[in-house]
Amino acid sequence: MRQLMQKLCIIKAGSTFSSTLERLGDFEEWIINALGAIPLSVEVIDAREGGALPSPDACGGVIVTGSHAMVTDNLAWSLGIESWIPLLVEAAVPFLGICYGHQLLGRAMGGEVGYHPLGREIGTVAITLAAEAVHDPLFNALPDRFAAHATHAQSVLTLPPGAVTLASSLHDPVHAFRVGSAAWGVQFHPEYSAAVMQAYISAQGESLRQSGRSVGNLLKDxxxxxHARKVLTNFGTLVYNHCRAASLTTTTG
Incomplete structure (x- = not known):
C-alpha cells in the first residue's frame, strides 16, 4: 500500500471528566475508535498545552474535539485555533469540528456563538437532516432522521456568511453546517457511545435535577x-481520499 504523506491531525481542545477518563478514556480515543479501520496516520495535538498547529499543507485532515471550556471565554489557546481555521478552509483541507470545534469553526468564519437561549441540550436527541444534506459526503448513507448524543450550553447562533445548514434538532436549529468546500461542524458527538453519554449525564446529575430535568429518563434514553457514528467514518474516508490524491500528486509531479 502506498505510504500517505499527510496525516489526520486531531486538535485536542479539552478532556472529559476525570471519573469518565479513568473508565472510558478520552475524546481523542473515542474519535479514533469511531473512525474505524481506515488506514490513516493520526497525530494528536493538545492545543491547551501549547502544541504547535501544523501548516495546512501538512494536514490531510483536521478534527477539533469538544471541550468543557466555552468559546466565549476567549482563552489564548482557543483563539489560536480560531485564527488557524480560516487557513484550513481556504486550502480546502477536510475539517471537522465537534461540539466546541463546531462552534469555533462557526465563529472563525464570521458567525456568532453564544449561550443557547433555551439552556443546555443534553442526552440522546433526534437529529433531522436538511435537504442540503442529501448529497453532502459527510452524511452519505444516513437516514433523514437519526439519534445522536449531545451535551452543550453554547451554540452557533448565527451561521457564517455562505454557510449551509445540514442538520437540526428540536432544541438547536444548527446541529451541523458546511462552510467552504470541505469544512463541517457538528454540534452533536458522533464519537460518544451510550456509556459515555450516560457518564456525562451522571456527572452533571445534580445540576440537571436542579433545573427540573429527569436524570433517570435521560439515562434510560x-x-x-x-448512524451518528457513521459521520466520523465518512469523514475518515474523505481524509483518506484527500491524502491519497495529495500523495499521487507528489509522486507524479
Whole structure:
C-alpha cells in the first residue's frame, strides 16, 4: 500500500471528566475508535498545552474535539485555533469540528456563538437532516432522521456568511453546517457511545435535577447511535481520499 504523506491531525481542545477518563478514556480515543479501520496516520495535538498547529499543507485532515471550556471565554489557546481555521478552509483541507470545534469553526468564519437561549441540550436527541444534506459526503448513507448524543450550553447562533445548514434538532436549529468546500461542524458527538453519554449525564446529575430535568429518563434514553457514528467514518474516508490524491500528486509531479 502506498505510504500517505499527510496525516489526520486531531486538535485536542479539552478532556472529559476525570471519573469518565479513568473508565472510558478520552475524546481523542473515542474519535479514533469511531473512525474505524481506515488506514490513516493520526497525530494528536493538545492545543491547551501549547502544541504547535501544523501548516495546512501538512494536514490531510483536521478534527477539533469538544471541550468543557466555552468559546466565549476567549482563552489564548482557543483563539489560536480560531485564527488557524480560516487557513484550513481556504486550502480546502477536510475539517471537522465537534461540539466546541463546531462552534469555533462557526465563529472563525464570521458567525456568532453564544449561550443557547433555551439552556443546555443534553442526552440522546433526534437529529433531522436538511435537504442540503442529501448529497453532502459527510452524511452519505444516513437516514433523514437519526439519534445522536449531545451535551452543550453554547451554540452557533448565527451561521457564517455562505454557510449551509445540514442538520437540526428540536432544541438547536444548527446541529451541523458546511462552510467552504470541505469544512463541517457538528454540534452533536458522533464519537460518544451510550456509556459515555450516560457518564456525562451522571456527572452533571445534580445540576440537571436542579433545573427540573429527569436524570433517570435521560439515562434510560441514552442508547448507541450508529448512524451518528457513521459521520466520523465518512469523514475518515474523505481524509483518506484527500491524502491519497495529495500523495499521487507528489509522486507524479
Amino acid at each position: 441514552a442508547v448507541d447511535t450508529p
